[in-house]
Amino acid sequence: KAGVTQTPRYLIKTRGQQVTLSCSPISGHRSVSWYQQTPGQGLQFLFEYFSETQRNKGNFPGRFSGRQFSNSRSEMNVSTLELGDSALYLCASSLIGQPSTDTQYFGPGTRLTVL
Amino acid sequence: AQRVTQPEKLLSVFKGAPVELKCNYSYSGSPELFWYVQYSRQRLQLLLRHISRESIKGFTADLNKGETSFHLKKPFAQEEDSAMYYCALSHTGGFKTIFGAGTRLFVKA
Numbered sequence: 420k421a422g423v424t425q426t427p428r429y430l431i432k433t434r435g436q437q438v439t440l441s442c443s444p445i446s447g448h449r450s451v452s453w454y455q456q457t458p459g460q461g462l463q464f465l466f467e468y469f470s471e472t473q474r475n476k477g478n479f480p481g482r483f484s485g486r487q488f489s490n491s492r493s494e495m496n497v498s499t500l501e502l503g504d505s506a507l508y509l510c511a512s513s514l515i516g517q518p519s520t521d522t523q524y525f526g527p528g529t530r531l532t533v534l
Numbered sequence: 535a536q537r538v539t540q541p542e543k544l545l546s547v548f549k550g551a552p553v554e555l556k557c558n559y560s561y562s563g564s565p566e567l568f569w570y571v572q573y574s575r576q577r578l579q580l581l582l583r584h585i586s587r588e589s590i591k592g593f594t595a596d597l598n599k600g601e602t603s604f605h606l607k608k609p610f611a612q613e614e615d616s617a618m619y620y621c622a623l624s625h626t627g628g629f630k631t632i633f634g635a636g637t638r639l640f641v642k643a
Contacts, residue, residue, distance in 0.1 A: 422577075450628065450629060452629045452630075452631065454631075454633075461633060461634075461635045461636065462620065462633035462636075463633075464630055464631055464632065464633075467628050467629050467630060469628065474627070474628045475625070475627070475628045475629070475630035477630070509578065511578075511629065513629060516628045516629050517626075517628075518566035518568075518583075518624035518625070518626060518628075518629055518631075519566055519585055519626065521629070522580050523580065523629055523631070524579075525577045525578040525579065526577065527577055
């Protein structure tokens with residue numbers, strides 16, 4: 420079974436631009452979570468989607484948004500990019516997003532560089 | 535505040551020696567606790583979770599609610615255990631996971 424895929428793998432943008440990252444979960448998985456990883460802040464939770472609805476949200480500004488489609492694929496969008504948004508963005512999928520029974524499977528990440 | 539603390543950024547041990555990676559958490563409620571591992575050039579993956587009380591690759595972790603700790607242990611470290619280890623907790627309602635800063639384990643031959 421194919422793993423979680425993320426596209427693109429690398430991205431370079433300039434300040435003020437916007438960016439959209441994509442995540443395709445493992446087939447049959449309905450929960451998708453997004454994380455930001457930076458050397459300074461480590462792994463931080465952005466949001467989780469389940470059945471096209473945002474179920475949980477982290478402490479990020481409104482410039483960070485996401486959505487999930489009916490096929491469970493998810494996108495996240497960052498508007499008005501800042502230098503501090505440079506990070507590795509990880510996506511993870513699980514069956515129904517129940518931590519006591521599910522396992523999160525992580526994608527390879529999208530490396531975003533903001534110049 | 536909800537927090538996961540891993541006090542050691544780097545832990546270096548000799549092959550065959552015992553290893554313990556420390557993790558303390560702060561959470562109001564009953565969280566689900568996990569250890570994730572990332573080997574070189576591989577994806578982040580689940581190593582074990584507290585609720586299953588299992589041993590994976592020789593590693594075990596015991597939840598101590600009194601000390602709010604979830605230390606990861608292995609009696610005899612192997613070179614292939616060298617990796618980055620993250621302690622994490624999730625709420626029961628979905629994977630809103632809080633990660634610790636991570637500990638890099640280096641097992642020397």
